[in-house]
Amino acid sequence: MENVPPGLRESATFDRNVIHEIQRAAATGVYDIRGWGAKRQLPTFDDLVFLGASMSRYPLEGYREKCATDVWLGTRFSKKPLHLDIPVTIAGMSFGSLSGAAKEALGRGASAVGTSTTTGDGGMTDEERGHSKHLVYQYLPSRYGMNPEDLRRADAIEIVLGQGAKPGGGGMLLGQKISDRVAGMRTLPAGIDQRSACRHPDWTGPDDLEIKILELREITDWEKPIYIKVGASRTYYDVMLAVKSGADVVVLDGMQGGTGATQDVFIENVGIPTLPALRQAVEALTELGLHRKVQLIVSGGIRSGADVAKALAMGADAVSIGTAALIALGCNDPRFEADYRKLGSAAGFYDDYQDGRDPAGITTQDPELESHLDPIEGGRRLANYLRVLTMETQTLARACGKSHVHNLEPEDLVALTIESAAMVGVPLAGTNWIPGSGGRI
C-alpha cells in the first residue's frame, strides 16, 4: 500500500478522490469531462446465476447438439429486416470520438462473425460502410453529416433519443479531436469545442416522432428497420412510447453505457442501471403483446457471454457492446502502461477519451497515435472476442437445455442479492421470494 502513517482515518464522504475533484474544480472552473460509462458499484448481471440442468432438466451436448444463435431484427414493419448470425452487435460510436482505424477494426471484426456495427454522432464514413457487412446508421439531434444517400445505403436506421451515460444530454467532442476531416464531416470549424443539441430539431415527443418515422420510411421506401435508442430512465414508459411511435426495434442503454466525452456528474448520477431497465423494457413489450415482435437490444456493461446469456434470459433479443469492443481492440492494455503514466493515468483506469491522446490509437484523431492500432489486427481481436462471447452464451444455454439462445427465460435465473431479485423479478436463490412483487412497476 502507500506510505501513509498508521492511525489515520479517511473520510468515506470526503475521500481522496472527492478531495482531488473539488480541488480540480477550484483550479479550473470547469466540470470534469471524461469518457467511459458509470464507474461506481451498481447491481449488475453478476448478481444473477443460472439454474443449470439437473434431475428435472437435461442439458444439450456441447459441440454436437446445436445451440443456435441467430437473430432477426426489424421484422415488425420493414421490408428488409436484418438477419445477424450472433445476438451481439457493436454499439454506436462516432468517427471523431474514435479514430478511423478503430472504426475500420470494428467493421472488420463484426463482419467476420456476421453482426452489425453502428455509426455515431458525426455521420457515416465510406470506410465504415465498406468494412461493415451490416451497418446501422444513427439519426441524432445534431444531424451532423446526415444525408439521404447514407440513409439509403445503411442497413437500418437508429433514431437516438439518448444514451445511457447521459439520458437527456447531447453529444460532445472537444477541439483537440475536431480534425479537418471530422470538422468537414460535421460542418464545423476545425479545432473548436463542439456544442450539440440534446433535442431533435424538428420533432419533440412521441406523437411527432411517429410522423418523423413515417418520413424516414417514405424516404427509404419502407425498406430499412427503424430502431429507437433510449438511455435507461423511465424505461417502462419510454419503451411503450417507442413502440407506439412505430419502432421496429428498441435499443436500451443502461447507465453503465460508455461515452466519448460527458460530464462526470452526468454519467454517475443520471439514468438507471441496465439490470432494472431491461426488466422494465421486457414488461412493457409483453404488456403490449409485442415481445419478440418488436425486438429489444440492450447495452451498458456487457462484458462476457454470461452477461449476454442473462440479458437474453431476461427477454432481450440481442445485446450491444461498446466499451468491451474497445477493450478488445486494445483500450487499457497493460502494454501501454508507460504511456498511461505519462498522461497521469494507468492501465485499467484510463478514461480520458475526450483528450484524444489515447496511446492505443482508438479514441484519438492524432495520426501518430492512431498508427498504434492496426485495423486488421484489431478486427481479428474483435472477431475473437465476439466468438468467445457467443461460445460462452451457448455453453450456458446448453447447460439449461436450450437449442436456441432465445429460449433462455427468466425462470432459468435466480438472484444472489435482494436488490437484484427485486430489480429483475426473479427469486432470491434458494427461496421463492421476489421482493417488491406486491408493488407495480
Next chain:
Amino acid sequence: MCGIAAFFTKSSALEPHLGAIFAPMLDCLTGRGPDSAGFAIYRDPVPDGFVKVVAQHPDRTCDWERVFESAGVVDSIKRIGSHAVCVMQGDADSIRQQIQTSAPEVALMSVGGNIEIFKEVGLPCDVMRQFDLRSARGSHAIGHTRMATESAVTTAGSHPFSTGSDLCLVHNGSLSNHNTLRRNLRREGIVFSTDNDSEVAAGYLTWRLLCGDSLESALHAALSDLDGFFTFAVGTGDGFAVLRDPIACKPAVIAETDDYVAMASEYRSLAHLPGIDGAEIWEPEPAQVYSWSRKSEMHLAAV
C-alpha cells in the same frame, strides 16, 4: 403525447352540425393518440337553479338513480354507453362534492350548465361511436386523442379534464413539475383522481379561478407556475382559449372564418372544415393567451 382539437361556432347557424364537423377532426388525430379519446360538448343548457352532471362507471348495470338521488333532486337521467347524463337541481360545486362523497365508485366527468364530457379507452373512432358524437349538436366542442406518456391508459386518465363548473382542459405535451403542483393544489382543496399531469393543469386553472382570476389571468399565471411543454385548449361555458408554452415545441394550428374558430394539433385535422379554403389560418404565438366567446371577438389577452 397526443392530438387536441377544438371547434367553436360563432353563431347558432352551425350548431346542428357540430358533431358532424368535429368528429372527423378527432378521427384525423388517431395517429397521435391511439390509446383513448374524449371530448367535451357544450349543448342543451339547463335552466337557472339546475346543473348537468355526467358520470361514468365501467359496469353498465350501475344504479344511476341511486347515485344521483343520493346527491340531490333529479330531473332526468340519460344513459349513453358507460356514461350517464343527469339534470338535477342545485349548484355545481355542492353537487360535485356531494357525488364525490356519496358515490365514490363513479367517475365524475363534468358538472355545469351546458358541458358534457365523454371519454373512454379505445380508438377515437370507437369512442366517438359509443357516444354518438357525429349526430350531436351544440355550440362548441373540445376533444383529445391520447398516447399515454407517464401514466396508465385508463378512462379516468383520458382528457378532457374538468375540475370546475363548465370548465375543461385538453393538453398536448408533458409537464415536468406536476407532482409538486399536485401536492400544493391538494392543500388548497382541489381534488384529483389520477396521477396524470394534465389533470394537474386543469386543477391549477380551477384553483386560480376560485381565487378570483379571469380565465385569461389564470392562463397567464400558468406560464410562470407550470413547467414543461404544453399546448392547452380550455373550454368554458360560452367559449374557449388556447395557450402554448414559451418554447412552443408542441404544435397548434388555428383556422378562423366568419362562422367558426377551429384549433387542432395538425392542419390535416382542419382540412375538411367547411370554408377552410377561405379561412384565415395561423399558428398561435408562444406564451400568448388567445380566447373567444360568443360575447366577444377573438381576444388576445395582454401578456
Next chain:
Amino acid sequence: MKTLDLAIHPLREVNQQLHDLMSDDCAHPVEILNPKGAHAIACGLRVPAHVSIRGHTGYYCAGMNERATVTVYGSAGTGLAENMMSGTVRVTGDASQSAGATAHGGLLVIGGNASARCGISLKGADIVVGGSVGHMSAFMAQAGRLVVCGDAGETLGDSIYEARIYVRGRVASLGADCVEKELRAEHLSELTDLLRSAGMDAEPTDFRRYGSARSLYHFHSEHSSAY
C-alpha cells in the same frame, strides 16, 4: 404534366412514383393534388424533377430533397425541406416550425412567414423568407445563409457557428453569441444574389447582418451561463 391525386392514391404510392422517376423523365412536371395536410409528401426526391403541390402540406414536405424543384402552393407544416441537400423548395404561403432544419444545400424560399426555429442547425443551405421568422430561428446554425425580409423573433441565432443572417425588419432579441456585424460589399453582393434567386424584390442596403461572435468556440468557465 403528370398528375398524382392524394384523394385517390395513398401517400406511399405517390412517393414511390416520384422515387421511380429517372433523371431523363424530369422534363415533364408533376402535379400533386389534394394534399390536405398530409405528411412526408415528396420527401427523398433525388432527380431534377419539377413537382407542384396544390394545397397545404403537413410535416416534412420535401424532406431530404436532392436536385428537385418542389413548390407548395399553400402553406407547409413542420420541417419543410428539412435536411435538404440541393435543389429548390418554395412555399407560397407560410411555413410552420423548423423550416429548413439541418439543411445542407439548395435554396428554400418561403413567401409568407416562418414560425419558430426556422433554419435550426442549418448546415449550408440558403433560406429566404418574404415575411417574418419566429423565435429561436437559426439556433446553432453552422453554415449557410438565412435572409428575412420581415422581422425576427426572440433569441435569433442562439449558439450560431458560421452561418450568416440578414434581417430587414426588427429583431426581437439576439441569442447567445449572436451579434450584429458590418454589412460590407461582399455581403451586399451575396444578399443581392440570394434575393434575386428567391425572386424577392427588396433593397439589400435595408438589411442588417448578424453572425457569430465566436466567443463560445472554446469552453471557458466565465461563459458557463451561456451553455
